[in-house]
Amino acid sequence: MEYRRLGRTGLDVSAIGLGTEYLNGQTRQAVVSVVHEAINRGVNYLDLVFSLPEYLGNLGAALRGHRERVFLTAHLGSTVKDGQYCKTRSAKRSERCFLDLLARLGTDRVDVLFLHNCNSQKDYQQVIRPGGPLDLARRFRQEGKARFIGLSGHTISTATQAVESGQIDVLMFPIHVAGNAVPGKKDLLQACAAHDVGLVAMKPFAGGKLLSKDRTVRVAGYQTGGEALNLKKSSPITPVQCLSYVLAQAGVSTTVPGCKNLGEMAAALAYWETPEEERDFSALLADFEQYVAGDCVYCNHCLPCPSAIDVGQTVRLLEMARQRLTAELRAAYDALPARASDCIECGACTERCPFGVDVIPKLKLAIELFES
Ligand code: SF4
Numbered sequence: 001m002e003y004r005r006l007g008r009t010g011l012d013v014s015a016i017g018l019g020t021e022y023l024n025g026q027t028r029q030a031v032v033s034v035v036h037e038a039i040n041r042g043v044n045y046l047d048l049v050f051s052l053p054e055y056l057g058n059l060g061a062a063l064r065g066h067r068e069r070v071f072l073t074a075h076l077g078s079t080v081k082d083g084q085y086c087k088t089r090s091a092k093r094s095e096r097c098f099l100d101l102l103a104r105l106g107t108d109r110v111d112v113l114f115l116h117n118c119n120s121q122k123d124y125q126q127v128i129r130p131g132g133p134l135d136l137a138r139r140f141r142q143e144g145k146a147r148f149i150g151l152s153g154h155t156i157s158t159a160t161q162a163v164e165s166g167q168i169d170v171l172m173f174p175i176h177v178a179g180n181a182v183p184g185k186k187d188l189l190q191a192c193a194a195h196d197v198g199l200v201a202m203k204p205f206a207g208g209k210l211l212s213k214d215r216t217v218r219v220a221g222y223q224t225g226g227e228a229l230n231l232k233k234s235s236p237i238t239p240v241q242c243l244s245y246v247l248a249q250a251g252v253s254t255t256v257p258g259c260k261n262l263g264e265m266a267a268a269l270a271y272w273e274t275p276e277e278e279r280d281f282s283a284l285l286a287d288f289e290q291y292v293a294g295d296c297v298y299c300n301h302c303l304p305c306p307s308a309i310d311v312g313q314t315v316r317l318l319e320m321a322r323q324r325l326t327a328e329l330r331a332a333y334d335a336l337p338a339r340a341s342d343c344i345e346c347g348a349c350t351e352r353c354p355f356g357v358d359v360i361p362k363l364k365l366a367i368e369l370f371e372s
C-alpha cells in the first residue's frame with residue numbers, strides 16, 4: 001500500500017481507501033469480512049456515506065477493536081427518513097443523525113466530516129448560511145467530534161468555490177478516466193493543490209459503468225462531475241486501469257472504490273501487484289477521444305528515456321508545484337530516479353507521446369522550480 005498526505009489535514013491516507021455505499025444491505029458477516037480484509041491489506045481510509053441504523057451497526061461491529069487503525073469520515077446532511085437515505089440541510093436533523101452515528105459506531109469522533117453532496121449554488125448557500133451545516137460542522141470540530149471539514153459534491157463550479165473559500169480541508173469529487181476531458185476538471189484539481197485541500201476521488205469506476213460488459217454506456221452528469229457522456233468502449237476496461245488513471249491525477253490523495261464483497265475488494269487491491277504494462281490506461285483515453293491535445297495525462301507512454309527520467313511523474317509533480325510548491329512535492333521530486341536536468345533533449349519522448357505533449361519545455365520548467 002502507498003500512503004499519501006491528505007492535503008492540509010496532514011493525515012497519511014492509503015492511496016486506495018474503501019467506499020462503503022455498497023455495503024449497505026449486506027449481512028453483518030459480509031461487512032465485517034470486507035472491512036477486516038481492507039484493514040489487513042493496509043487500507044486506512046473508510047468513507048461512511050449513510051446514517052442508516054443497520055449499516056452503521058454493521059460497520060460499528062467491523063470497527064470494534066480497530067477504530068484507531070483507520071481514518072473515518074461521515075457525511076453531515078445524509079440522514080434517514082422512513083428508513084431510507086434522505087439528504088437534508090436542516091442543522092437540527094443533521095446534528096441528531098451525526099450524534100446517533102457516533103454512538104452506533106462506538107467512537108467519539110470522525111476524522112473528516114463532509115458537508116454532504118453539495119451541488120447547486122442554492123444548495124451551497126444553504127450549507128454556508130449562518131447557523132447552517134457549515135457552522136454545525138465547525139462546532140463539532142471545536143468539540144472534538146470531527147477533526148477536519150470536507151465537502152462532497154459533483155459540480156465543478158460549486159466544488160471550486162468551496163475549495164477557494166478556505167473553509168474546507170478536503171474535497172470529495174468524482175474522478176475517473178471517462179471524465180478526463182470534462183471542462184474545468186483539471187483546473188479544479190489544480191485549485192485543490194494550490195489551496196492544499198486534500199482530494200478524495202470518488203466513483204473511480206464511474207459508478208460501475210466503466211466495468212460493465214456493455215460496449216455503449218451512458219455516464220450521468222453526477223458521475224462525471226460535468227456533462228453526461230455517451231461512451232463507446234472498444235475493449236473491456238479493468239478495475240486496475242481505472243484506479244491507475246485516478247491515482248495518476250495531480251492532487252489525488254486517495255480513491256474510494258465501493259466494494260460490496262471480498263471479490264471486489266481483491267480486484268481493487270490487485271492494483272498493487274499488477275505490472276506496469278497492465279496498469280496502462282492511455283489507450284482508454286484515445287478510445288474515448290476525450291484527451292486534450294498537448295495535455296500530459298501522466299501515462300508514461302513516452303518511455304523509455306535514455307536518461308531514465310520518469311516523464312509522467314515529473315510532469316505531474318511540476319503541475320502540482322506550479323500551484324503550490326510544498327516540501328512534500330520537493331521530496332517526491334528528489335526521490336525520482338533522475339532529474340529533469342538529466343534530459344539530453346533527444347526528443348524521443350515527444351515523438352512517442354500519443355497526446356502531443358511537448359515534453360522538453362515542461363522539463364525546463366521543472367528545473368526552474370525544483371532545481372534552482
Ligand atoms: S508526455 Fe505524453 S506519453 Fe509521456 S506521460 Fe505525458 S501524456 Fe504520457
Ligand code: SF4
Pocket residue numbers: 304305306307308309311342343344345346347348349350359360
Ligand atoms: S528528451 Fe529528455 S526526457 Fe525525453 S526521452 Fe530524451 S532525454 Fe528523456
